[in-house]
Amino acid sequence: MGRHGLIHRIARSRLPTIRCIALVLSASVIVICCWPLPDRAESPKSIGLELNKLEQQGGNCRAYLVIANPGTDAFTGFTLDLIVFDHSGTISRRLAVELAPLRAPKTMVKVFDIPETACTGIGNILVNDVLHCRGANGELGGCIDRITTSSKLSVKLSR
Numbered sequence: 528m529g530r531h532g533l534i535h536r537i538a539r540s541r542l543p544t545i546r547c548i549a550l551v552l553s554a555s556v557i558v559i560c561c562w563p564l565p566d567r568a569e570s571p572k573s574i575g576l577e578l579n580k581l582e583q584q585g586g587n588c589r590a591y592l593v594i595a596n597p598g599t600d601a602f603t604g605f606t607l608d609l610i611v612f613d614h615s616g617t618i619s620r621r622l623a624v625e626l627a628p629l630r631a632p633k634t635m636v637k638v639f640d641i642p643e644t645a646c647t648g649i650g651n652i653l654v655n656d657v658l659h660c661r662g663a664n665g666e667l668g669g670c671i672d673r674i675t676t677s678s679k680l681s682v683k684l685s686r
Contacts, residue, residue, distance in 0.1 A: 604661030
């Protein structure tokens with residue numbers, strides 16, 4: 528048997544091994560690419576609160592809040608603890624404001640009065656906490672962390 532015959536015989540004897548390795552590698556790539564990944568819990572989307580307008584209504588200041596709920600969670604209860612500061616940073620009023628129902632995904636406007644307060648005397652409004660946060664499956668925790676704030680006015684809305 529010549530030298531070329533020996534090489535041809537060795538190559539042919541290893542060909543099934545090479546084909547087997549290629550088949551295993553191809554199957555591994557397919558399994559890795561197509562294997563379903565575990566479901567990741569999508570983090571809740573932020574609820575945007577924008578202080579849009581303040582207007583004097585007799586002795587009260589009427590506030591207009593634009594609420595953007597872009598997520599899939601609807602809320603049957605969503606009560607804010609608001610602290611109103613004057614221009615010097617002194618607390619002038621504390622009030623609870625119910626925003627619910629918050630449908631999803633939906634943007635809406637909530638109007639509420641800040642009693643016995645002149646709009647021109649307000650320097651800042653703090654969202655101190657979410658007192659009550661209820662979804663379809665009951666009470667929810669950590670709702671203050673879902674809130675982002677902004678203001679179209681010189682009066683700042685903060686968290």
